[in-house]
Amino acid sequence: MFENEEKTNIENLGEFGLIDHLTKNIVITQKSTVKGVGDDAAVLDFAGKKTLISTDMLLEGIHFDLAYTPLKHLGYKAVQVNLSDIYAMNGTATQITVSIGMSSKFPLEAIEELYEGIYLACGNYNVDIVGGDTTASKQGLVISITSIGYADEKDIVYRNGAEEGDLICVSGDLGGAYTGLQLLEREKLVYIENPNIQPDLEGKDYIVERQLKPEARKDIIDLLKELEVKPTAMIDVSDGLASEVLHICKQSNKGCKLYEEKIPIDPMTYDTAREFNLDPTVCALSGGEDYELLFTVKQADYDKIKFKLDFTIIGYITEPNEGCSLITKSGNQHELKAQGWNAFKSGQ
Numbered sequence: 468m469f470e471n472e473e474k475t476n477i478e479n480l481g482e483f484g485l486i487d488h489l490t491k492n493i494v495i496t497q498k499s500t501v502k503g504v505g506d507d508a509a510v511l512d513f514a515g516k517k518t519l520i521s522t523d524m525l526l527e528g529i530h531f532d533l534a535y536t537p538l539k540h541l542g543y544k545a546v547q548v549n550l551s552d553i554y555a556m557n558g559t560a561t562q563i564t565v566s567i568g569m570s571s572k573f574p575l576e577a578i579e580e581l582y583e584g585i586y587l588a589c590g591n592y593n594v595d596i597v598g599g600d601t602t603a604s605k606q607g608l609v610i611s612i613t614s615i616g617y618a619d620e621k622d623i624v625y626r627n628g629a630e631e632g633d634l635i636c637v638s639g640d641l642g643g644a645y646t647g648l649q650l651l652e653r654e655k656l657v658y659i660e661n662p663n664i665q666p667d668l669e670g671k672d673y674i675v676e677r678q679l680k681p682e683a684r685k686d687i688i689d690l691l692k693e694l695e696v697k698p699t700a701m702i703d704v705s706d707g708l709a710s711e712v713l714h715i716c717k718q719s720n721k722g723c724k725l726y727e728e729k730i731p732i733d734p735m736t737y738d739t740a741r742e743f744n745l746d747p748t749v750c751a752l753s754g755g756e757d758y759e760l761l762f763t764v765k766q767a768d769y770d771k772i773k774f775k776l777d778f779t780i781i782g783y784i785t786e787p788n789e790g791c792s793l794i795t796k797s798g799n800q801h802e803l804k805a806q807g808w809n810a811f812k813s814g815q
Contacts, residue, residue, distance in 0.1 A: 525541075541610070556623055559618065562614070562616075566612070624700065629715050634764050635782040636763070636778045642750035646743070688760075702715055703760055704755070712725060720787050
């Protein structure tokens with residue numbers, strides 16, 4: 468992976484030397500960051516706001532495959548996965564901590580590349596790095612990021628606030644990350660069989676990027692504020708649309724009706740799914756890793772959102788005794804089931 472490059476053994480730096488090397492160029496941009504990297508703990512001051520905290524861990528071989536995931540992209544994605552959780556609470560993300568576990572196969576230059584992606588994400592989303600840790604790992608690369616943000620108490624949106632009659636909306640389009648993953652997995656197998664064959668990803672940039680370099684939807688939170696619409700419930704789409712809708716319904720003690728024909732699927736996603744003999748709707752419902760925002764709004768807000776291209780109304784909330792249903796394009800009604808990704812299920 469790094470054979471032809473001059474490489475620096477991390478052992479030469481030591482843990483503290485590595486941390487100093489990786490953090491020496493950090494620039495603090497948030498007023499709420501009183502003290503960032505360099506002491507025993509970060510000091511943050513949100514001046515009367517509620518603090519939001521979320522954390523995610525990414526493991527090599529479980530959450531990512533370095534055979535086709537550039538380290539810079541991986542660093543960028545690791546940040547996005549975490550910021551998305553803060554936006555899903557209708558909050559503003561302001562800081563992250565970054566902890567890395569790495570095996571001896573990674574030279575300093577590889578970790579620098581990973582951090583390039585982390586710094587790029589922080590710069591694009593105006594987020595400070597305020598701490599973290601580095602350690603040796605015998606199990607490959609481990610990335611753990613904690614995201615921190617804030618919101619006024621009145622603005623925080625939970626999963627349990629959906630009411631009967633609320634409209635179900637989703638940002639962007641769905642299924643792209645999953646079909647992008649199928650494409651990358653196929654090309655990996657081709658490469659293993661014949662390393663001389665170049666990957667065939669031409670014309671598939673969008674879905675490959677949806678998998679390797681997703682973008683958390685801060686813009687949707689900004690737009691909702693601009694429209695003066697506060698969702699009644701919200702969640703980010705990390706495990707597939709069906710799973711997330713069911714989370715909202717379960718926590719709100721409600722049912723729902725989703726309409727297959729309304730689910731937004733990009734033409735490239737649709738065509739690629741068909742190439743793999745996959746149902747594009749199933750890719751959207753169960754694929755995951757799109758990091759779009761799924762939210763419910765009151766019907767009274769319909770006029771404010773009806774012409775917005777940034778999100779789509781895909782159904783509505785019902786009383787719990789009606790259950791959770793998907794209305795197919797042919798008009799049939801099926802029980803909505805979550806078949807999304809499960810980290811503890813063998814064979815995935």
